[in-house]
Amino acid sequence: MAVEVDTARAPDTPIWLDSRYRAIFFQLVLLVLVVGFGAYIFHNTYVNLERRGIASGFAFLGSTAGFDIIMHLVPYQASSSYGQALLVGLLNTLVVAAVGVVLATIVGFVMGVARLSRNWLIARLAAVYIEVIRNIPLLLQIIFWYLVLGKSTPSPRQSIDVGGAVFLNNRGLYMPAPVFQEGFWLTPVAFVVAVVASIFVYRWARARQMATGQQFPILWTSLGLIFGLPLLALLVTGVPFSLDFPKLQGFNFQGGMVLIPEFVSLAFALVVYTGAFIAENVRAGIMAVSHGQTEASYALGLRPGPTLRLVIIPQAMRVIIPPLTSQYLNLTKNSSLATAIAYPDLVAVFAGTVLNQTGQAVECIAITMAVYLTTSLTTSVFMNWFNTKMALKER
Amino acid sequence: MKKLSLIAAGVALTAIAAGGAQAQQTLEQVKKRGQVICGVSQSLPGFANPDAQGNWAGFDVEMCRAVSAAIFGDTKRVKFVPTTAKERFTALQSGEVDFLARNTTWTMSRDTQLGFDFVGVNFYDGQGFMVPKKLGVKSALELKGATVCTQTGTTTELNLADFFRSNKMDYKVVAFEKNDEVLAAYDSGRCDVFTTDRSGLAADRTKLKSPNDHVILPEVISKEPLGPLVRHGDANWGDIIRWSFFAMVNAEELGVTSKNVDEMKKSANPEIKRMLGIEGDFGKMIGLDNNWAYNIIKLVGNYGESYERNVGEKTPIGLSRGVNALWTKGGLQYAPPIR
Ligand SMILES: N[C@@H](CCC(=O)N[C@@H](CS)C(=O)NCC(=O)O)C(=O)O
Numbered sequence: 001m002a003v004e005v006d007t008a009r010a011p012d013t014p015i016w017l018d019s020r021y022r023a024i025f026f027q028l029v030l031l032v033l034v035v036g037f038g039a040y041i042f043h044n045t046y047v048n049l050e051r052r053g054i055a056s057g058f059a060f061l062g063s064t065a066g067f068d069i070i071m072h073l074v075p076y077q078a079s080s081s082y083g084q085a086l087l088v089g090l091l092n093t094l095v096v097a098a099v100g101v102v103l104a105t106i107v108g109f110v111m112g113v114a115r116l117s118r119n120w121l122i123a124r125l126a127a128v129y130i131e132v133i134r135n136i137p138l139l140l141q142i143i144f145w146y147l148v149l150g151k152s153t154p155s156p157r158q159s160i161d162v163g164g165a166v167f168l169n170n171r172g173l174y175m176p177a178p179v180f181q182e183g184f185w186l187t188p189v190a191f192v193v194a195v196v197a198s199i200f201v202y203r204w205a206r207a208r209q210m211a212t213g214q215q216f217p218i219l220w221t222s223l224g225l226i227f228g229l230p231l232l233a234l235l236v237t238g239v240p241f242s243l244d245f246p247k248l249q250g251f252n253f254q255g256g257m258v259l260i261p262e263f264v265s266l267a268f269a270l271v272v273y274t275g276a277f278i279a280e281n282v283r284a285g286i287m288a289v290s291h292g293q294t295e296a297s298y299a300l301g302l303r304p305g306p307t308l309r310l311v312i313i314p315q316a317m318r319v320i321i322p323p324l325t326s327q328y329l330n331l332t333k334n335s336s337l338a339t340a341i342a343y344p345d346l347v348a349v350f351a352g353t354v355l356n357q358t359g360q361a362v363e364c365i366a367i368t369m370a371v372y373l374t375t376s377l378t379t380s381v382f383m384n385w386f387n388t389k390m391a392l393k394e395r
Numbered sequence: 396m397k398k399l400s401l402i403a404a405g406v407a408l409t410a411i412a413a414g415g416a417q418a419q420q421t422l423e424q425v426k427k428r429g430q431v432i433c434g435v436s437q438s439l440p441g442f443a444n445p446d447a448q449g450n451w452a453g454f455d456v457e458m459c460r461a462v463s464a465a466i467f468g469d470t471k472r473v474k475f476v477p478t479t480a481k482e483r484f485t486a487l488q489s490g491e492v493d494f495l496a497r498n499t500t501w502t503m504s505r506d507t508q509l510g511f512d513f514v515g516v517n518f519y520d521g522q523g524f525m526v527p528k529k530l531g532v533k534s535a536l537e538l539k540g541a542t543v544c545t546q547t548g549t550t551t552e553l554n555l556a557d558f559f560r561s562n563k564m565d566y567k568v569v570a571f572e573k574n575d576e577v578l579a580a581y582d583s584g585r586c587d588v589f590t591t592d593r594s595g596l597a598a599d600r601t602k603l604k605s606p607n608d609h610v611i612l613p614e615v616i617s618k619e620p621l622g623p624l625v626r627h628g629d630a631n632w633g634d635i636i637r638w639s640f641f642a643m644v645n646a647e648e649l650g651v652t653s654k655n656v657d658e659m660k661k662s663a664n665p666e667i668k669r670m671l672g673i674e675g676d677f678g679k680m681i682g683l684d685n686n687w688a689y690n691i692i693k694l695v696g697n698y699g700e701s702y703e704r705n706v707g708e709k710t711p712i713g714l715s716r717g718v719n720a721l722w723t724k725g726g727l728q729y730a731p732p733i734r
Contacts, residue, residue, distance in 0.1 A: 068568045078556035150580070150583045170584050171542055252540060254540060348572070357548070
């Protein structure tokens, strides 16, 4: 446009009538108010806690917790500190969230595609699953699965026995635990090497295909690498691990590994629930890809499978990933419903037991919120990165 | 539900943050409100339990009613707020309730670090274990490797860890937030053992599918002096709760009951005269009417009456007085004199 808008202040306008300065002024006022309000709340809280003789500060994180936690991924006992209890709770939250995210994604993709299937029965079944699950509150589902699991499993002495190695009862699923001996380190190293090698093979194969059009069996090669190499390492080092089998002793099984019913039912409920939402995202993503793409793909001679995999899904991903991120965040936050069934997650252990034993509500809730915020932001950052990777590259 | 309690905690924190200089004036607030707000258990037969019409009954509930009687001359001016073991302290700290009468153990950290004042011990208790009879367990020392169900945010959780640690036994603990959840889990076989205060075991046993299939083991593994508590910093309010309780104990010792209190007004015993407000200005000393203790005894009853009515041997809970008998009868209940 040719007309130039003169934003400079005319020499005769007083400063308080100038819109630019006014805008800055109001923002400053707002900032002062927000900061002032925050400071007021902080000060007031501090003074009130002080006057009522309620302890404050973070020193309590170092003192002895004095209670036990049924599931801990790091060493923990009653003589550990509140800080260690925080770590145990956090890891329990992360592990159920991680398992939940992976499985919910698989369930969601399968169900989302199934709902679009041309097979009437499969499409109906998927639709029923999605509609039923999406419309029942998650808390009820968690409690429901917990009760079902509790009622359908026998007591330890009547455990369901699978080959004398795996046992299922109302205390959990007991499995043999590997006990590693010296020399085992080579196997995980071999695994990492195999993964890195697969990535290189993939890059090389793509470059070659781009250049010459020749295909290379990437999938089989990398599967072979990833399974073969560690197996080889294991055999070379003379299988340096043994299995610790669970044995019925006294009240219950001792030894081995156990998945407690609280974990199983929480993870299951989260997967089933979030899977239904992801399925809808997947369906929306696929439907957003114009039908012309499918037709063009068929016209080029691609069969339905490769069409879905190579043409539709990559384009649908653009639509799927942003809501998928929200579902991952929801799943992680929803895992805090764990308290209803005694799964010792971050909220149950830290914002629950520790808060209650120390009475330091302000600190405990603040730490818990900070931890959830950090987890969620990390997930978001990663998913945004993934999203830019998957975005259509215009050539 | 989890979210709800997070929100509740948030609200509570805001209340701590925003609450101004009201620390000294609980009595004034209660009078202005026309109601005392009492934090009780969610449902523990004999101690605090709402019936189908929502009328609360129980030993702890009567402590609340006694305070209402002392202040208003009426036992109905109470609002009962059911709290879980975990929520109760935040509820009191934030001012959501005026005091707690909720099977709460007097411990040093609760009295100091958490910013509370315990006013007395209305029930001397200790922690015990309950197991299904069919396990054939006779002593708590046979519980090696057992799975134990309990409630989070309690002294129970801590004593349990202490007990197994000092006896070098391993165990698994499944800790629920609500007492009913603990019971349901124990009843469904998730755990071999249920542990809480022995009074609580007796009360909770009545809620099991078949109470007679369960035994309470003989060991008492801790001291659980249960009593009402208030926020630290309002000494007058603490005095009101403390002396309401002492009045009930003193009344039992002096033989004053809800039935004979009117005749007792004519008693020649100066201790009774002082308690019932015939002589002296004892009600005024705590900012109440001189009828305060008369009202408690008339409308609620003395300590022994409340005990027998709610948890005594003739009730389904069936607890003998034991250490909770008066000191004159070889027990521990002993109240300082009103003079
Ligand atoms: N005395 C212990 C335990 C108190 C407690 O919560 N007891 C349970 C079981 S006796 C209870 O009262 N539950 C009733 C409810 O949560 O409604 C403490 O103060 O930490």
